[in-house]
Amino acid sequence: MKRGLVALASALAVTGCLSSVAETAQGTAVDHGRALFDDPRTSSSASNTFTCATCHRSEKTELARLDPGAPLGGVTARKSFWGGQRVDLLESINDCRAFFMDARTPWSRDDEDARAMYAFLAQLPPSNPPSDAVPFTIVMPADLPLGDRQRGTIAYDLACKSCHGTVHDGAGRLATFIPVLPDQVVAGHASLSPAELRLVFVTKVRAGAFRGGGSMPPFSREVLADEDLAGILAFFGLD
Ligand code: HEC
Ligand code: HEC
Structure with a gap:
């Protein structure tokens, strides 16, 4: 069962951070992470068709798209995620994998894929000035007047x-x-x-x-x- 937004907000517990995996062998780990970013198999669910790149941009491109997820350049230097609701990077990623990609098993800190993803994210050119969190304001659904x-x-x-x-x-x-x-x-x-x-x-x-x-x-x-x-x-x- 999916948790509601309110439940999500209140269930966000404080835990450690992922920085310990930064020393993963660069070259290969970065390449592996880059490939994973564009691969629906970051979730083992057969029904998942999304990749991380479906919702996030990773490098500074002129891609004409409004992404629901924040740009990830500079993300490893942020202090919090999901508009400040999460303080753990790995949990933020596992949220995406569980909520949107139907992944049944969260990545652990020792997971090779988690380490490679971190190595890839860590070397991305920052797309925003470093900040505590990229603003992410949840809007409560209500009818709207007709627009343009x-x-x-x-x-x-x-x-x-x-x-x-x-x-x-x-x-x-x-x-x-x-x-x-x-x-x-x-x-x-x-x-x-x-x-x-x-x-x-x-x-x-x-x-x-x-x-x-x-x-x-x-x-x-x-x-x-x-x-x-x-x-x-x-x-x-x-x-
Ligand atoms: C990242 C992919 C993605 C994007 C971007 C996206 N959607 Fe969807 N949308 C889906 C998927 C997958 C479903 C079907 C499964 C579900 O309901 O989540 C869906 C379902 C819907 C539904 C069906 C709701 C219902 O109860 O029948 C509506 C309406 C909808 N989307 C509107 C939009 C609008 C409007 C936009 C742009 C502002 C948008 N979507 C952007 C993936 C997306
Ligand atoms: C269907 C869309 C979608 C997919 C697929 C997705 N995400 Fe997300 N992601 C989001 C949304 C929405 C948020 C919450 C807004 C935000 O903070 O970016 C988010 C948040 C995040 C955050 C926190 C960013 C921040 O600064 O707040 C990280 C890190 C992240 N996602 C990484 C990933 C990775 C890695 C993958 C692939 C394994 C992935 N996401 C797949 C939509 C998605």
Whole structure:
């Protein structure tokens, strides 16, 4: 069972840090970590299609995408993670593996893969100035006033398309179990009022897998403003 966001926040215990693995043999460990970052097998689950790179950028690129996860350049120098909810880097990574990638077994500190991932992350050029935490504000789902269609078109392409594919036909989506937006979701909730239907979308985007299950990541206010999400609803014709 997935824990809720509130339960997640309260369950975040303070433990040691991962820095002891930094001395892992560089060359090979970094290469191994880099390969792992782009490999869905960082989770042993057969149903997982995500890699770390699905949600995080690792090097400074001009990738036109709004990532739900923070950029990871400089992450090993941060003092806390998940917007300050976590103080342990390995646990932060294991959260992603468990919540979004359906991994059943957390990496331990001695795990070769965990060490390689650390070695890879540690040598990334910092993408942000070093900070205590990258801001990650959870927004409680609530109905939104109808937004700007044009803004929503852009936001959809940057935030949703990499997983859901093209709007209305799903072309290029990551997997067939990922619904075609908005059509399959609208069809699946035919009995709902327009306001209730909008709330299905808002809830999924704001809470992701933490409410109602699944594997979609939540989008924080910093990544996706309410105006962007309202725009996406307008783009979907959900008025
Ligand atoms: C489906 C999307 C998704 C996938 C896949 C994913 N993450 Fe995350 N990750 C997130 C989100 C959302 C957060 C919380 C916001 C944040 O702090 O970045 C997060 C947080 C983190 C953090 C804390 C960053 C910080 O500074 O707060 C680390 C480290 C991390 N992930 C590493 C990984 C690694 C390594 C993998 C691959 C094994 C991975 N993630 C896979 C979405 C994802
Ligand atoms: C990292 C991949 C990923 C991204 C990015 C993503 N989604 Fe999803 N989404 C999924 C997956 C996987 C599912 C199906 C499993 C689940 O419900 O989590 C899903 C399901 C949904 C659903 C179905 C909810 C329901 O109850 O039927 C909606 C609505 C949705 N996504 C909207 C969005 C919107 C809008 C965006 C962009 C702001 C977006 N998603 C971005 C992976 C993603």
